[in-house]
Amino acid sequence: MPIIRVALNIPVDTLFDYQATDATGHDVGLRACVPFGKKWLTGIIIAVSSETQVPPEKLKSAQDIFRDVAPLPVALLDLFHFCSHYYHHPLGMVVMNGLPGKLRGNKPIKLKESSNNYQFSLTKTGKQIELSSIPARNRVARRLFTELNHSAVLTRADAKQISPRALKLLKEWIQLGWVSIIPVPAVTLPKTAKIPHLTHEQQIAVNAITIEIKQFNTWLLHGITGSGKTEVYLRIIEQVLAQGKQTLVLIPEISLTPQLEATFRARFPTTHLVSLHSGLNDTERLSGWLQAQRGEAKIILGTRLAVFTPLPHLGLVIVDEEQDSSFKQQDGLRYSARDLAVFRARQTDIPVVLGSATPSLESYYNALNGRYRSVRLQSRAIENAALPMIQCIDTRTHKIQEGLSDPLIKALDKCLAEKHQSLIFINRRGYAPVLLCKSCAWTATCQRCSSRLVVHLRDKQLCCHHCGHQEHFPRACPHCGNQDIAPFGQGTQRVEDALAARFPDARILRIDRDSIRRKNAWHNILQQIHAQAVDILVGTQLLAKGHDFPNLSLVGILNSDASLYSTDFRASERLFTQLMQVAGRAGRANVAGHVLIQTEFPDHPLYHALQRHDYDALAQTLLAERKMAGFPPFVYQALLRAEARNIQVVLDFLTQASHLAKPSQSIEIFDPVPAQMVRLKGMERAHLLVQSLSRRQLQEFLAKWVTQINTLPTHKVRWVLDVDPLEF
Numbered sequence: 080m081p082i083i084r085v086a087l088n089i090p091v092d093t094l095f096d097y098q099a100t101d102a103t104g105h106d107v108g109l110r111a112c113v114p115f116g117k118k119w120l121t122g123i124i125i126a127v128s129s130e131t132q133v134p135p136e137k138l139k140s141a142q143d144i145f146r147d148v149a150p151l152p153v154a155l156l157d158l159f160h161f162c163s164h165y166y167h168h169p170l171g172m173v174v175m176n177g178l179p180g181k182l183r184g185n186k187p188i189k190l191k192e193s194s195n196n197y198q199f200s201l202t203k204t205g206k207q208i209e210l211s212s213i214p215a216r217n218r219v220a221r222r223l224f225t226e227l228n229h230s231a232v233l234t235r236a237d238a239k240q241i242s243p244r245a246l247k248l249l250k251e252w253i254q255l256g257w258v259s260i261i262p263v264p265a266v267t268l269p270k271t272a273k274i275p276h277l278t279h280e281q282q283i284a285v286n287a288i289t290i291e292i293k294q295f296n297t298w299l300l301h302g303i304t305g306s307g308k309t310e311v312y313l314r315i316i317e318q319v320l321a322q323g324k325q326t327l328v329l330i331p332e333i334s335l336t337p338q339l340e341a342t343f344r345a346r347f348p349t350t351h352l353v354s355l356h357s358g359l360n361d362t363e364r365l366s367g368w369l370q371a372q373r374g375e376a377k378i379i380l381g382t383r384l385a386v387f388t389p390l391p392h393l394g395l396v397i398v399d400e401e402q403d404s405s406f407k408q409q410d411g412l413r414y415s416a417r418d419l420a421v422f423r424a425r426q427t428d429i430p431v432v433l434g435s436a437t438p439s440l441e442s443y444y445n446a447l448n449g450r451y452r453s454v455r456l457q458s459r460a461i462e463n464a465a466l467p468m469i470q471c472i473d474t475r476t477h478k479i480q481e482g483l484s485d486p487l488i489k490a491l492d493k494c495l496a497e498k499h500q501s502l503i504f505i506n507r508r509g510y511a512p513v514l515l516c517k518s519c520a521w522t523a524t525c526q527r528c529s530s531r532l533v534v535h536l537r538d539k540q541l542c543c544h545h546c547g548h549q550e551h552f553p554r555a556c557p558h559c560g561n562q563d564i565a566p567f568g569q570g571t572q573r574v575e576d577a578l579a580a581r582f583p584d585a586r587i588l589r590i591d592r593d594s595i596r597r598k599n600a601w602h603n604i605l606q607q608i609h610a611q612a613v614d615i616l617v618g619t620q621l622l623a624k625g626h627d628f629p630n631l632s633l634v635g636i637l638n639s640d641a642s643l644y645s646t647d648f649r650a651s652e653r654l655f656t657q658l659m660q661v662a663g664r665a666g667r668a669n670v671a672g673h674v675l676i677q678t679e680f681p682d683h684p685l686y687h688a689l690q691r692h693d694y695d696a697l698a699q700t701l702l703a704e705r706k707m708a709g710f711p712p713f714v715y716q717a718l719l720r721a722e723a724r725n726i727q728v729v730l731d732f733l734t735q736a737s738h739l740a741k742p743s744q745s746i747e748i749f750d751p752v753p754a755q756m757v758r759l760k761g762m763e764r765a766h767l768l769v770q771s772l773s774r775r776q777l778q779e780f781l782a783k784w785v786t787q788i789n790t791l792p793t794h795k796v797r798w799v800l801d802v803d804p805l806e807f
Contacts (some may be wrong), residue, residue, distance in 0.1 A: 081128075082129065083111055083126075083141060084096055085111050085122040085129055085141075086171035086175075087113070088174075088175035088176075089115070093169075094126070094170070095122070096128075096131040096716075098140040099140070099144060107127060109151075110123060111124050113139070114670075120185070124171070125152075127205060134229065143187075147187040149253055150254070154427065156748045165802060166413060172412060177384070179364045181362070198233060198234045201258060202258060205227070205252065205256070205257035222242075240289075246307070251798075259374065263728070275460070280455065280456045281306075281307050285309050285653065296431075296452050297451045298431070301438055303458070303466065304662070304663020305461070305665075305666075311432075312397050312399070313343070313346050316347075316395065320350060323390075325378070327381070327385065327390060327395070328785065329406070330380065330381070330401065331382070331383075332621070336358070336380065340352070350380075351376045353367035353378075353379055354381070355382070371390055372390075374391045383416040398434065398437055401417050401439065407643065407805050411627075436663060437660070443702075444702060449505060461669070466666070467674045469662055470643070470674070470676070471675075472484050472676065473678070473679070474679050475679055481573065481574070482573065482577060482637055491615065491635070492582075498607070500611070500616065500630045501616070502631055503615065503616070504634060505569060505571055505617070506619050508544070508571050510572040512567075512570060514532065514564060515566075516565070518559055518563060521556050521557070523541050527546050527758070527761040528759050530544075534570070545760070554786075584614050585615050587613075587616075587617065588616055589616075590604060590622055608733040622664065628664055631665055631672075632665060633665060634674045635665070639677075643680060643683060646707070646807075652683065652701060682695070684697070714768045714772055716804060717734060718766050719799075720754075720765075720799050721733055721796050723762065723796050724763065724795070728750075736787075737751065738792075739791070741783075749767070750767070752767075769781070769784075781800065785800060
C-alpha cells in the first residue's frame with residue numbers, strides 16, 4: 080500500500096503519513112485532503128513511500144488526491160525546504176503560506192478552460208516513452224501519442240479531432256510529466272512604447288549583466304533616483320524573453336504595481352504578463368499563479384509573496400528597491416523575499432538583479448567585499464535632468480505655522496505661479512498624532528497598545544494605527560473634565576487643511592492609506608497627477624518610492640527629525656533612504672528640482688550627506704559605527720519574540736528558553752527585554768537576542784535550540800523565532 084507523506088498547515092514541524100491506494104511517485108507536489116483529528120485538512124504531498132513508522136492500526140487513509148492542478152515543481156519544493164530550515168518554521172506552514180488561498184481548501188478547484196489559448200507538447204520525459212509501453216487496446220492513447228511525437232505542438236482543436244477523450248488523456252499525461260502546456264504565440268504587433276537611447280552608464284550595466292545572463296550572479300544595480308534603472312531592467316528582460324524564459328520582478332509595495340505594469344505592457348505588448356499582489360481577489364490571484372505555473376506568463380510582477388510562484392522556465396529575477404523593509408514579512412513566517420530571491424536564483428543558476436538608489440547596508444557591504452557584483456548609474460537618464468537642489472530650513476529661526484515655514488510657503492507660491500507641481504511629504508497619516516488636554520497634560524491612548532490614538536478630525540474619530548481600534552472624539556478631558564482639549568502635531572489631513580486655507584485656488588490631493596482604500600484608487604490618482612489635474616500633493620511614504628512625476632519641481636519635507644535620535648540602530652539608514660527617495664521625485668524631466676527640509680538640526684551629518692547626494696559617505700560612516708558596535712552586517716542575528724497577556728509571563732518564558740540554550744563561544748545570548756512597543760493588540764511583548772559572527776554556527780545553534788524551546792509549556796505564551804530581524 081503506497082504511503083504519502085503530507086505537509087500540513089499546522090505549527091508542528093513534521094510530515095504526516097497516510098495510506099493512499101492510488102498514489103504514485105508522480106504525485107509529489109500535489110495537494111491531498113486528509114483526516115487530522117476531528118477535521119479534514121489539505122496539505123502538499125512531499126514524498127511517496129512504501130514504508131512508514133506509524134503503527135498500522137493508527138495509519139489513516141487520505142480522502143482524496145487532487146489532480147486538478149499540476150504538481151509543485153521540485154525546485155519550488157526545495158525553496159520551501161530551505162525557507163523552513165533557515166527561518167525555523169514548520170514546513171507545512173511554509174508551503175501552504177506560499178499557495179493561493181483557493182488551493183488551501185478541501186475541495187478540488189474548478190477551472191474555467193480558456194478556449195484556444197494554449198497547446199500541448201511532449202516533455203523530455205515524454206519523448207523517452209516507448210509507444211509499445213501504451214497497451215495496444217488503448218487505440219486513442221496510441222494515436223494521440225503518435226501525433227504528439229510527429230508534431231512539435233498539438234492544439235486543443237487537433238486533440239479534439241482525434242477523440243473527445245483526448246483532452247482527458249492529455250491532462251493525465253501532464254500529471255505524469257509526459258506533456259507540457261505552452262501558450263499559443265500572440266500575433267506580433269508593432270511596439271507602441273518609444274524606446275529611449277541608453278546612456279553610457281546604462282549601456283555598461285546592460286552589457287555586464289547580459290554577457291553572463293545564463294549563470295548565477297547577484298548584481299547590485301546602484302543607481303541614483305531618475306538614473307533609469309527601469310530601462311536597464313527592460314533591456315535585460317528583452318534578452319531573457321528572446322530565450323523563451325520567464326522573469327520574476329519583485330516590488331515592495333502594491334502602490335508601485337500600476338505604473339510599473341503599464342511600463343512593462345507598453346514595452347512588451349505581445350508578452351503575457353501577470354501581476355500578483357494582495358489587491359487581487361482569490362480567483363484573480365489563482366488565475367495569475369496558474370498562468371505562471373504553466374509557463375504561459377513570461378513576466379511575473381509581484382510583491383513579497385510572489386517569490387514562491389512556480390516558474391518552470393525562470394531565467395531572471397529582479398528585486399526593485401531591494402532595501403525596502405516591506406520585503407521582510409513581519410508576522411507568522413518572517414521571511415525576507417529579497418534573500419529568498421537570491422537563493423532561488425542561485426538554485427536555478429540564473430542572475431538576480433537588486434536595484435536601489437540607496438542599497439541596504441547589508442547589500443552594499445556584500446558589494447564592497449565582492450560577494451555581489453556592483454554596477455553604478457550616477458547620472459540622470461533624461462538629458463538636462465539634474466539632481467534636485469536640497470536645502471535645510473532651520474526651524475529654530477523660522478517660525479512654523481500649522482506645520483509650514485515661511486520659506487516653504489514662498490516656494491509653494493512660486494511653484495504654483497510657474498504651473499509646476501509640488502509635493503509636501505509628512506510620514507504621518509490622520510489629522511494629528513496626539514489629542515492633548517492643556518490643563519492636566521492627559522493624552523488619548525490606546526487601551527490595547529502602548530501608543531497614542533491618532534486624531535481623524537473629519538470622521539470625529541480617534542484611531543490606533545497599530546491595532547485599528549477606533550473611538551469617538553471626547554467632548555471634554557476624561558481625566559479633569561476640561562473642555563479645552565486640542566490636537567497636537569501634524570498629520571497629512573491637517574497639512575492638507577492648512578494648505579487649502581493658504582492656497583484656496585490650488586488643486587490639492589492627499590495620498591495616504593486612508594485615501595487609497597478603494598480598488599483602483601491608486602490608478603485614478605496617478606492618472607490625475609500625470610494629467611496635470613493636481614497642483615500640490617500631500618502624502619506619506621507611499622509617494623516616495625519609484626513614481627515618476629515629470630512636472631514635479633518642489634518637494635517639502637516635514638517632521639523628519641524624529642528618526643535622528645531613535646534607539647533603533649537602523650533608523651539613520653531608513654531615514655536617509657526615505658528622504659533620498661522622496662527628494663528624487665523632483666526634477667526628473669526638464670523641470671528643475673528643489674527640495675526643502677524643515678529641521679531643527681541643519682548641521683547633522685545625515686542632512687549634509689543628503690545635500691551632496693552622497694550615499695557612499697553616509698554608508699561608510701554607518702558601516703564603521705556598525706562594526707564598532709557589533710551590529711549587522713558584521714554579525715548575524717536572530718530574535719526570539721514572545722507575547723502573552725502578562726509581561727512577567729513573557730519574561731519568565733524567555734528566561735527559561737535562555738537557560739535551555741547551550742551556546743558555544745561563537746554564540747552570544749542577551750538577556751530578555753520588553754519590546755520597544757510593549758503592548759500591541761492587547762498582548763504584552765518581549766524578546767531575546769542571539770547573535771554570532773558566523774551565519775552557519777548561528778543556524779546550527781538555532782536548530783537545536785528551537786527543538787528545546789518546543790518542550791517548554793506554552794499554553795499562555797505565543798512565540799516565534801525571527802531570523803535576520805529588521806524591527807526590535
